Amino acid sequence: MIKESGQWSVISGQRKIKENFLKFLFKPSTLTTDHWPLTTLIIFLFLSGCQKNTGDQVCFKEHCFHVEIVSKGEAMRRGLQFRTTLAPDAGMLFVFPSAIKHSFWMKDTLIPLDMIWMDYAHRVVDVRTRVPPCASDPCPVYTPSVISLYVLEINAGVSEKMGLKIGDVFDFNLKNEDGRWKGENGK
Numbered sequence: 001m002i003k004e005s006g007q008w009s010v011i012s013g014q015r016k017i018k019e020n021f022l023k024f025l026f027k028p029s030t031l032t033t034d035h036w037p038l039t040t041l042i043i044f045l046f047l048s049g050c051q052k053n054t055g056d057q058v059c060f061k062e063h064c065f066h067v068e069i070v071s072k073g074e075a076m077r078r079g080l081q082f083r084t085t086l087a088p089d090a091g092m093l094f095v096f097p098s099a100i101k102h103s104f105w106m107k108d109t110l111i112p113l114d115m116i117w118m119d120y121a122h123r124v125v126d127v128r129t130r131v132p133p134c135a136s137d138p139c140p141v142y143t144p145s146v147i148s149l150y151v152l153e154i155n156a157g158v159s160e161k162m163g164l165k166i167g168d169v170f171d172f173n174l175k176n177e178d179g180r181w182k183g184e185n186g187k
Helices: 007-025 036-050 073-078 158-162
Strands: 057-060 063-070 090-100 113-118 124-131 148-155 171-173
Touching: 063 148, 113 158, 124 158, 148 158
Parallel strands: 063 090
Antiparallel strands: 057 063, 057 171, 090 148, 113 124, 113 148
């Protein structure tokens, strides 16, 4: 429970409201057969609104992508290979140990993608849009014009729809409380 700067009383008040609401809903007079569907809907909406999104997200303005984070070995080499679909609000975030010109290719990748390279400050330094799957060997290699620390892969064409350009900044909303990517400094 949070106990800083008077927040204890706010949380206690929120808990009291929730308890009173649930007591009201579960009174025998409230749970008649006529009200059961409405009561069920209200409970569902109330409880789903209380849940916190715990997934890793990378956001640009109002567009957030639920990301898989890859930072090591085989997972980085595999990336999005052999996947036949990618949810519209999903992506893969590659986190590198050092900033260099990280090259990518589309070998065995079955869906077209946008590739977004970012620096240490999550600022976009290069973008490749609508990169097609590799049709035959040798596959083309996509290398950014400058060094980067992160690469975000999302569905093809999405970066154009968002109006993304070099210099734009992404927000990283990751699970670690300290704002760093999980896995950084051994965590």
